[in-house]
Amino acid sequence: MSALGVRLQGVRKSFGTKRVLDGVDIEVAPNSSLVILGGSGSGKSVTIKCILGLVQPDEGVIEIGGQDVTRMSRRDRLALMDRMGMLFQAGALFDSLPVWENVCFKLLAQKRITRAAARDRAAEVLAQVGLAASVGDLSPSELSGGMQKRVALARAVAARPDLIFFDEPTTGLDPIMGAVIDGLIVDCVQRLGATAISITHDMASARRIGERAAMIHHGRIVWTGAAAQLGDTGNAMVDQFARGEREGPIQMELRK
Amino acid sequence: MVGAALAGIGRPVLSACESVGRLALFAAEAVSNIIRPPFYARQFWRHFVEVAYFSLPVVALTALFTGMVLALQSYTGFARFNAQSAVASVVVLSVVRELGPVLAGLMVAGRIGAAMAAELGTMRVTDQIDALTTLSTDPMKYLVAPRILATTLALPLLVVVADILGVMGGYLIGTVKLGFVSAAYLDSTWDVLEAMDVISGLIKAAVFGFVIGLMGCWYGFHSKGGAQGVGLATTSAVVVASILILALDYVVTEAFFSP
Ligand SMILES: Nc1ncnc2c1ncn2[C@@H]1O[C@H](COP(=O)(O)OP(=O)(O)OP(=O)(O)O)[C@@H](O)[C@H]1O
Ligand SMILES: [Mg+2]
Numbered sequence: 001m002s003a004l005g006v007r008l009q010g011v012r013k014s015f016g017t018k019r020v021l022d023g024v025d026i027e028v029a030p031n032s033s034l035v036i037l038g039g040s041g042s043g044k045s046v047t048i049k050c051i052l053g054l055v056q057p058d059e060g061v062i063e064i065g066g067q068d069v070t071r072m073s074r075r076d077r078l079a080l081m082d083r084m085g086m087l088f089q090a091g092a093l094f095d096s097l098p099v100w101e102n103v104c105f106k107l108l109a110q111k112r113i114t115r116a117a118a119r120d121r122a123a124e125v126l127a128q129v130g131l132a133a134s135v136g137d138l139s140p141s142e143l144s145g146g147m148q149k150r151v152a153l154a155r156a157v158a159a160r161p162d163l164i165f166f167d168e169p170t171t172g173l174d175p176i177m178g179a180v181i182d183g184l185i186v187d188c189v190q191r192l193g194a195t196a197i198s199i200t201h202d203m204a205s206a207r208r209i210g211e212r213a214a215m216i217h218h219g220r221i222v223w224t225g226a227a228a229q230l231g232d233t234g235n236a237m238v239d240q241f242a243r244g245e246r247e248g249p250i251q252m253e254l255r256k
Numbered sequence: 257m258v259g260a261a262l263a264g265i266g267r268p269v270l271s272a273c274e275s276v277g278r279l280a281l282f283a284a285e286a287v288s289n290i291i292r293p294p295f296y297a298r299q300f301w302r303h304f305v306e307v308a309y310f311s312l313p314v315v316a317l318t319a320l321f322t323g324m325v326l327a328l329q330s331y332t333g334f335a336r337f338n339a340q341s342a343v344a345s346v347v348v349l350s351v352v353r354e355l356g357p358v359l360a361g362l363m364v365a366g367r368i369g370a371a372m373a374a375e376l377g378t379m380r381v382t383d384q385i386d387a388l389t390t391l392s393t394d395p396m397k398y399l400v401a402p403r404i405l406a407t408t409l410a411l412p413l414l415v416v417v418a419d420i421l422g423v424m425g426g427y428l429i430g431t432v433k434l435g436f437v438s439a440a441y442l443d444s445t446w447d448v449l450e451a452m453d454v455i456s457g458l459i460k461a462a463v464f465g466f467v468i469g470l471m472g473c474w475y476g477f478h479s480k481g482g483a484q485g486v487g488l489a490t491t492s493a494v495v496v497a498s499i500l501i502l503a504l505d506y507v508v509t510e511a512f513f514s515p
Binding site: 092106 | 375379382383384386387388389390391392393394398
């Protein structure tokens with residue numbers, strides 16, 4: 001299977017009268033890694049939900065692997081979804097299932113694996129995110145926030161997707177675990193050949209996992225460039241954001 | 257002037273029609289998912305046990321006391337025109353045709369409809385339903401279809417229990433308190449009962465079960481806005497299911513027994 005590229009052009013989305021996305025253009029090459037930056041509430045999560053088809057954009061083109069998904073039939077869309085994985089910002093673990101069933105949910109649902117084999121596979125993936133196999137038997141509500149995040153991450157990558165979305169993968173983790181998770185994401189791209197789109201507020205992490213970076217502000221992409229340059233891009237807005245400075249072109253505003 | 261007034265009436269009517277249409281589509285999609293594979297037997301079983309087994313105590317107690325009250329009330333009422341002997345017939349017919357299904361339906365709506373709306377509502381607001389989609393699982397199939405099937409099949413079973421206990425309640429009061437002879441009471445119970453009485457009751461039960469599952473799933477599935485939204489979904493599911501149960505009770509009764 002080949003990696004999938006993603007292209008967004010002029011994507012707009014409003015909730016009621018509130019315009020969240022106002023013409024977003026993004027291009028991600030197959031087997032590359034993009035990080036999306038932007039202030040809280042700027043529409044980062046909505047952008048990737050649009051790509052996944054969880055939110056229907058009002059306007060614009062979204063192409064995955066060269067196909068326009070906004071005009072696809074439901075069946076084709078589901079087939080494409082099969083090749084994607086998503087880490088939700090808040091984890092979104094199924095609390096009626098133990099951790100190991102969460103991790104191997106997709107493999108089990110599609111009967112690609114027996115329940116016995118799923119336990120082993122879950123232990124293997126949990127180890128990759130730094131969790132002991134015994135965690136597999138707990139329920140998600142028995143885990144700490146950071147552990148839930150890692151289980152959610154394990155679930156997103158367990159079926160080896162070709163296109164993976166990470167919504168704030170390292171938020172709530174300690175710095176060492178954050179670095180481990182960053183390593184896992186890089187691994188998915190470099191070793192498994194996936195395409196990754198990540199959202200992060202952590203600049204160190206952004207430089208580690210991203211090849212390219214894009215900054216979203218007021219519902220538009222205001223800058224794209226190499227992630228390694230973050231903090232030193234020459235774009236005043238991006239540099240202010242990356243260095244976390246109070247003074248600069250982005251003013252602290254009260255969000256409605 | 258008139259135009260504005262018409263628009264004022266028209267808008268709510270239109271939006272009500274739209275909601276009913278959406279609900280009908282949701283119900284149709286749920287049914288089509290119930291009859292087409294893949295089936296999630298594990299999910300179905302979990303909800304079936306929850307509805308059928310864990311609702312037994314509530315439904316049983318309700319039916320028992322209702323049968324007892326019914327015997328007592330009809331005895332004292334009928335005594336005014338010397339018709340006490342009709343107590344057994346009245347109890348069995350009211351319980352089997354009417355009170356068994358309706359009371360079981362209302363109890364289960366409170367217990368299960370609320371639980372379903374709360375669970376699905378929480379799943380919605382915590383992105384778990386979206387997560388299902390990203391894991392290549394159709395939420396209608398995985399979440400909605402097994403729940404509606406479970407309530408639809410479980411309610412007739414509960415109603416059989418309710419019928420038996422309701423009649424037993426009447427028998428208990430009739431023989432212990434009202435001085436009926438045990439064999440005579442049972443004879444008049446059996447004599448008056450026809451197959452259609454039981455069948456209509458069970459059909460009612462299946463309809464009510466469907467409504468309970470449908471409303472629980474519908475309000476849960478479409479809840480938004482955090483804990484408050486989930487609370488609202490839960491209340492709406494119970495209230496609307498209860499009203500629909502009483503309204504559909506009339507419709508089914510009319511279909512079976514209209515003179
Ligand atoms: N389902 C929805 N209904 C209404 N408004 C929404 C919905 N989802 C998102 N929004 C609004 O869209 C805006 C962008 O939300 P989004 O979740 O994309 O922010 P974000 O960039 O991911 O922020 P954060 O960094 O805090 O996660 C917010 O103002 C939010 O209120
Ligand atoms: Mg977000």
